[in-house]
Structure formats: structure tokens, C-alpha cells
Amino acid sequence: MTIHIKDVAYTRLKTSDLGAATDFASRILGLQPVERTVRCHGFRSNERAMTLSYEEGNPGENIVGFELGDEDELDRAAATLEAMGHVVRRGSREQCEQRCVRDFIGFRDAGGAQIEFAVGLEVSGNRVFYSRDAGITGFSHVGLFSNDPIRDEHFWTQVCNARVSDRVGELPLLRISQIHHSIALIPAPRSGVQHINHQVQSIDDVQRSFALLRKQNVPIVFGPGRHPTSGARFIYFEGPDGMVFEYSVGVNEVDEETYRERQFGFEPTSFCMWGAKPAIKELTS
Numbered sequence: 001m002t003i004h005i006k007d008v009a010y011t012r013l014k015t016s017d018l019g020a021a022t023d024f025a026s027r028i029l030g031l032q033p034v035e036r037t038v039r040c041h042g043f044r045s046n047e048r049a050m051t052l053s054y055e056e057g058n059p060g061e062n063i064v065g066f067e068l069g070d071e072d073e074l075d076r077a078a079a080t081l082e083a084m085g086h087v088v089r090r091g092s093r094e095q096c097e098q099r100c101v102r103d104f105i106g107f108r109d110a111g112g113a114q115i116e117f118a119v120g121l122e123v124s125g126n127r128v129f130y131s132r133d134a135g136i137t138g139f140s141h142v143g144l145f146s147n148d149p150i151r152d153e154h155f156w157t158q159v160c161n162a163r164v165s166d167r168v169g170e171l172p173l174l175r176i177s178q179i180h181h182s183i184a185l186i187p188a189p190r191s192g193v194q195h196i197n198h199q200v201q202s203i204d205d206v207q208r209s210f211a212l213l214r215k216q217n218v219p220i221v222f223g224p225g226r227h228p229t230s231g232a233r234f235i236y237f238e239g240p241d242g243m244v245f246e247y248s249v250g251v252n253e254v255d256e257e258t259y260r261e262r263q264f265g266f267e268p269t270s271f272c273m274w275g276a277k278p279a280i281k282e283l284t285s
């Protein structure tokens, strides 16, 4: 039975410098700090209680969490994954509390990436109080490294409910709703989270952040530009431990009945129609 993912829910990043990462997430990225323990600092970007966290540890060991419908679906997903040979672990009470979810399962995908499926994502009664006026409207998608995009595309589209919106060379952009993509699989000899996207309100927010990031000496690794794939206007920049963050606005929505996936060439104009060139090695070689 298909694992029906509703949305991308959270990323949990590890860092060797929790202080610097926390400073970046609030002062630069602009998220609202929420739960905080000595070793783990949480942040929110939309109505959810937590959408990103930093904790002390190996930066290569980051986690991405997706939302499933209910506990029955979670049980069925666990059974499906176990039947495929994955080792599935159930979140402990404490781990659920850290994530602000009712229940979750965790497993490593075939490439070794740490994936979680969660239910009962806590929503906050208070609107988000962003640390700066970056214009963020929410957490929207992740790029995941893949050492075998065909195998991983099969997992997300055949075992789960994702559909291919576009491909750039072998890089598929996968949707799980009408939004053009929630997962991008970036071919690379490694696994885990490659970039984290937050949507912003307008192109003015992209440009304002461009100025702010330059002033703060944050490495800008792509843009400002416009993706011909999703139509989004974007800027990509580098945070702690080399993690790439993206702000974008205007991601197309897809009409499920009429949309047909498209194949783009693996070349700069497929990544940006304004002429910006990515300084991200996986998008250039």
C-alpha cells in the first residue's frame, strides 16, 4: 500500500557549534526561536510549533520529517518499510516531545538518509513572531542528496505518493500536493539534506534579503534568479556547516489532471532563466 505523505514537516540539523547555528537561524534566516534545551534549539516558520531544529552533533547526520495522515497510516508505513528490509524505529515519548509531534517512525532510506514520518504535528495558537522581517510565509521544500536518483525517485513515487513535476538532467523535482515540488533529489555521492527552502511573500523580500546577506557576509551561492521549472524567484545562501538555505516566491501549482512532467537539460539555463549561475558544485558538474 502506498505511503501517503501529506507534507514536508521539519528538518533536524546537527552542528558542531550550536551557538553559531542558533544565531544564524534567528538573526539571519529570521525564524522564531521556540523550544530550547541545553543541547537542542527549536525554531518555527509557520503555524506549526517547530519546523527546524539545531542540536549538537555531526552535521552529516541531519534528518527530514514528513507528515502522514494518522496513526493507522503510520503503522502501515512501518510495515511497508520493514517488508522492504528497512530497520524502522518508533519515536520515544521524549523524542516525540522534542519534535512537537504525537508519534513518529524513523528509518534510513536506501542511500542512508535519515527520514521520519510523523503524525499529530503540533500547531501553535500564536502567530509566528519572526526574528527579522524576512517576509517568510513558511517552510516549503527540501533538496535531498541522492547517490542513485533513479532508485530514490522510485521510492518517493512508487512506495510513497510523490509525482515527478520536472527533471533537470537526472535531478527530479517531486510533488506531494499541487505545489510544484516538495522534494528535489540532487545527484551526489552522499545522502541527507542538501537545501532547505522557505517561501517568502514577494520578490521584494528576496531582494531585501540579498542586500542583508551581502552586508552580513553570508555566502550567496545562487541568485537572485528565477527557476524555469517551478517559476519561483529565488536566492540561495550558505548557513552553518555548509547547509544551503533558499528563500523563494511564486512556486507554480500543478493541475493534476492536465500537467505532464517535463525534461530539462542539465545546464545553467535550466536552473535560472535570468542568467544566474549556481556556485553549488552538484548543480554545475
Ligand SMILES: O=C/C=C/C(C(=O)O)=C(/O)C(=O)O
Pocket: 141, 142, 143, 168, 171, 173, 184, 197, 227, 228, 229, 230, 231, 232, 251, 270, 271
Ligand atoms: O532544477 C532546478 C531547481 C529547481 C527548483 C525550483 O524549480 O524551484 C528548486 O527550488 C529546487 O531544486 O529546489
Ligand SMILES: [Fe+2]
Pocket: 141, 143, 184, 195, 197, 246
Ligand atoms: Fe529549492
